[in-house]
Amino acid sequence: MNPALRRIWGVCYRHLTLFRRSWPRVLELAYWPTLQMMLWGFMNTYLSRYSDAPVFAAGVLLGGVLLWETVLRSQMGFSLSFLEEIWSRNLGHLLVSPLRPQELVAALMVMSLIRTAVGVVPAMVLAWVLYAFDVLTIGPALVGFAAALLMMGWALALGITAMLLRYGAGAEALAWSVVFALMPFAAVFYPVNVLPGWMQVIALATPAAHVFEGMRAALVEQRFAVGHMAAAFVLNAVWIGAAALLFMWQFRRARVRGTLFNIGE
Amino acid sequence: MSALLVEGLGKSYAPDRPAAVDGLDFDLPRGATWGLLGGNGAGKTTTIAMLLGILMPTRERIIALGHDMARDRFAALARMNFSSPYIALPARISVRENLRVYGHLYGVPRLEKRISELSEQMQLGEFLDRPAGELSAGQKTRAVLAKALINHPDLLLLDEPTASLDPDTADWVRTRLEEYRAAHGAAILLASHNMAEVERLCGHVLMLKQGRLVDQGAPAELVARYGRGDLEQVFLDIARGTAA
Structure with a gap:
């Protein structure tokens, strides 16, 4: 195996082993997405009884829940895997090994992907079984949308990790909260044009808003909004680039300040 | 042949505070065990962190196993390792x-x-x-x-490897370290507060005080030079500034 891939696998193995030894951790991954799906599923059923709006029939709310959980689990999967290293005071050992910072980031992305799949797939199945909503009706564009949301989650998580490097575990609240601050701008359950003008500017700079616009186009109008898909990926490239710079800057600063050895509270 | 060459190693955390490590020079040969001694805050852990590349020195030249740590630290880290009871x-x-x-x-x-x-x-x-x-x-x-x-590892950095161990276990650990060095020709740099351990394991000792290298030599040499009975008394003389 390529040495870099082996090091990435080493970090992933450490986290996968942790899951194997702790079933509550695995259940916790699926708990919130499943709960959200149940709540929004019944809400959708109720609203569709009293409204002819096509958004309810097309399952736009349910698609929104599933895709929002993708960005949320992606960010948390990355951030919590990094926090695990801080909580277990293992970061010092990792960072004096031949593991490069970019390999650590790659491993955290792989773990984020796995955590997201474990969290979201049961909710997808539930949506299909309980509410007859098949997210695959979005079509092949679903792969692109999911990828764009994963990337947005990674960009946020890289930024949060940079703050953890700067402020230690004291900044861990960011891992639980930052993504929710973006939810109003992400236009998960409503189109961007219902927002006030100044909020629309922020929304259109948010990759997720383009994904959700694209999702609505696919579910309600059965069309592939290529412009929104492209915008989501271009914005993601900018977000990830900026977050990577912030991460590298804070990593270097932590090496200057000497906080990596005993990073904690 | 050198396992670890350090020239002018220094670290200042802030311009208005004294340097944590100031102008450290030493050359640890392959196959040798050296001790890094000093009181709390003398700069031992800071030095080890810099040698491992996890802390950036203010100024330095560190060549570990032939690799310049400023440019090629990962090649060196693959052949080094580290242990501390605090991590x-x-x-x-x-x-x-x-x-x-x-x-x-x-x-x-x-x-x-x-x-x-x-x-x-x-x-x-x-x-x-x-x-x-x-x-x-x-x-x-x-x-x-x-x-x-x-x-x-060809170079092993150990921070208080027997801290909080009972004498029997500590002795067992020291024996394993001696065996490893003898079998593999590895260089070991050991930071410790246990003078008996240092006298047993180390052929050479670096004495740090307030970030500076204040003396060095073989344990027996230092004991003789300070006219003391053992390394612990030498340590106290240096730490308290009571050396003759």
Whole structure:
């Protein structure tokens, strides 16, 4: 195996082993997405009884829940895997090994992907079984949308990790909260044009808003909004680039300040 | 031949504070065990952190195993390792799983065979499959030492390797370190507050005080030079500034 891939696998193995030894951790991954799906599923059923709006029939709310959980689990999967290293005071050992910072980031992305799949797939199945909503009706564009949301989650998580490097575990609240601050701008359950003008500017700079616009186009109008898909990926490239710079800057600063050895509270 | 060449190593955390390490020079040969001594705050841990590349020096030249740490630290780190009782192994996974993780990180070939060897040498058998967090202090030290030896390091940096161990376990650890150095010709740099340990293991001692190298030499040489009975009294003389 390529040495870099082996090091990435080493970090992933450490986290996968942790899951194997702790079933509550695995259940916790699926708990919130499943709960959200149940709540929004019944809400959708109720609203569709009293409204002819096509958004309810097309399952736009349910698609929104599933895709929002993708960005949320992606960010948390990355951030919590990094926090695990801080909580277990293992970061010092990792960072004096031949593991490069970019390999650590790659491993955290792989773990984020796995955590997201474990969290979201049961909710997808539930949506299909309980509410007859098949997210695959979005079509092949679903792969692109999911990828764009994963990337947005990674960009946020890289930024949060940079703050953890700067402020230690004291900044861990960011891992639980930052993504929710973006939810109003992400236009998960409503189109961007219902927002006030100044909020629309922020929304259109948010990759997720383009994904959700694209999702609505696919579910309600059965069309592939290529412009929104492209915008989501271009914005993601900018977000990830900026977050990577912030991460590298804070990593270097932590090496200057000497906080990596005993990073904690 | 040099395992670790350090020239002008210095670290200042802030311009208005005294340097944590100031102008350290030494040349650790391959196959030697050297001690890094000094009171609390003398700069031992800061020095080790800089040697491992996890802390950036203010000024320096560190050549570890022929690699310039400023430009090529990962090539050196692959042949180095480190142990400290203050940095734990992940507590919820077993010792074997921890060794697998670090075996992958260090690219150890035939990893399962290496784990079996270490299990035998470090007597890990009874707790190899137990979570690291459930081990006693002595077992944890053996597990951390096994991790430190997983890649057959040519340069081993140890921060207080026997801190908080009972005399019997501490003696056992020292014996394993002596065996490893003798068998592999590795260089060991050891920071310790235990003078008996340093006298036993180290052929040369670097005495730090307030970040500066204030004296160095073989333990017996230092004892004779200060006219004292043992290294502990030399340490106290230097730490208290009462040397003649």
